Amino acid sequence: MIDFLALVNNRQSDRKYLDTPVEEEKLRRCLEAARLAPSACNSQPWKFIVVNDAGLRDSLAGLTTSGRLLPLNHFTRQAPVLVVLVMEQPNLTSRFGEAVKNKKYTLMDVGIAASHFCLQAASDGLGTCMIGWFDEPGVSKLLNIPSGKRPMLIIALGYPAGKKRQKKRKDPDRIVSYNTY
Amino acid sequence: MIDFLALVNNRQSDRKYLDTPVEEEKLRRCLEAARLAPSACNSQPWKFIVVNDAGLRDSLAGLTTSGRLLPLNHFTRQAPVLVVLVMEQPNLTSRFGEAVKNKKYTLMDVGIAASHFCLQAASDGLGTCMIGWFDEPGVSKLLNIPSGKRPMLIIALGYPAGKKRQKKRKDPDRIVSYNTY
Numbered sequence: 001m002i003d004f005l006a007l008v009n010n011r012q013s014d015r016k017y018l019d020t021p022v023e024e025e026k027l028r029r030c031l032e033a034a035r036l037a038p039s040a041c042n043s044q045p046w047k048f049i050v051v052n053d054a055g056l057r058d059s060l061a062g063l064t065t066s067g068r069l070l071p072l073n074h075f076t077r078q079a080p081v082l083v084v085l086v087m088e089q090p091n092l093t094s095r096f097g098e099a100v101k102n103k104k105y106t107l108m109d110v111g112i113a114a115s116h117f118c119l120q121a122a123s124d125g126l127g128t129c130m131i132g133w134f135d136e137p138g139v140s141k142l143l144n145i146p147s148g149k150r151p152m153l154i155i156a157l158g159y160p161a162g163k164k165r166q167k168k169r170k171d172p173d174r175i176v177s178y179n180t181y
Numbered sequence: 182m183i184d185f186l187a188l189v190n191n192r193q194s195d196r197k198y199l200d201t202p203v204e205e206e207k208l209r210r211c212l213e214a215a216r217l218a219p220s221a222c223n224s225q226p227w228k229f230i231v232v233n234d235a236g237l238r239d240s241l242a243g244l245t246t247s248g249r250l251l252p253l254n255h256f257t258r259q260a261p262v263l264v265v266l267v268m269e270q271p272n273l274t275s276r277f278g279e280a281v282k283n284k285k286y287t288l289m290d291v292g293i294a295a296s297h298f299c300l301q302a303a304s305d306g307l308g309t310c311m312i313g314w315f316d317e318p319g320v321s322k323l324l325n326i327p328s329g330k331r332p333m334l335i336i337a338l339g340y341p342a343g344k345k346r347q348k349k350r351k352d353p354d355r356i357v358s359y360n361t362y
Contacts (some may be wrong), residue, residue, distance in 0.1 A: 011219070029186055037189075038299075053360045059334060108292030111292030115297065120189070157193050175228050
């Protein structure tokens, strides 16, 4: 079996990219890994908009930077591909569950699909960064996303230019317990 | 590099388990893969309660089955381990983002961590099923989860007894577009 833990250790949020295009085949594999992700009631409540047109990608990148408020996400201008993850209406079973249990399964589903995308990228030597902070109405307008559907994440994709960092995570003792909280 | 797509194809939601214990080392690797998952602002808003005490696990399984309403999740009684994923309060940066952008990053984070857990299990020959439908107040009481913290998912873990199924997913054309919705 493959060593998934090594892949997990290798994946990081990359915020510097080389000026190298992403091969269509590698992009396709990332999308395929995301497509095969599990979701509540197999609802698959997601759509991926691949933005690789240079002008459009620049406009989209501009909507992630919050220029006036915070110096955020300027690396999105370097990434050759930006992928917008739109949360779709789930199927009836999942919607019923969400209503009864007051729990937004769809958002967890979006996270799962995004993680599949990024792990596949890492396994093909690509870098990614999931971005949740952007001008949502602006993105919807730029990409003609129908009203009522929300772009939840933007994934930057490209060949990373930065170094591998040591991961900073909470100690296992703080996040794992046995048989009681 | 490892073939992540093969692992994704291999992972499935298993609803039949063998009466075989899960090795402590394999469980630890699943938890480690989840611990290293990315999250908004590296907030890591999660805690994992491993339920492997036989009596407690039976009680917890009973809270997932919705016996009176729907014949759901009865396989949880077979799984030797159930892991409850509690959503924790995110850090200040992530909370600020959630408030400004009206977007529950924390829920996506929980989905990402759960997917890491399940993929690691698959890479070690184990089966999993993420369960979002359960008696949440009952689970909180059983496991002494503080009020204000929500158990969002329960992951069943064990050696699968069922066959591999063909995945049913939407066609790529339905979920992928380029440069516009």
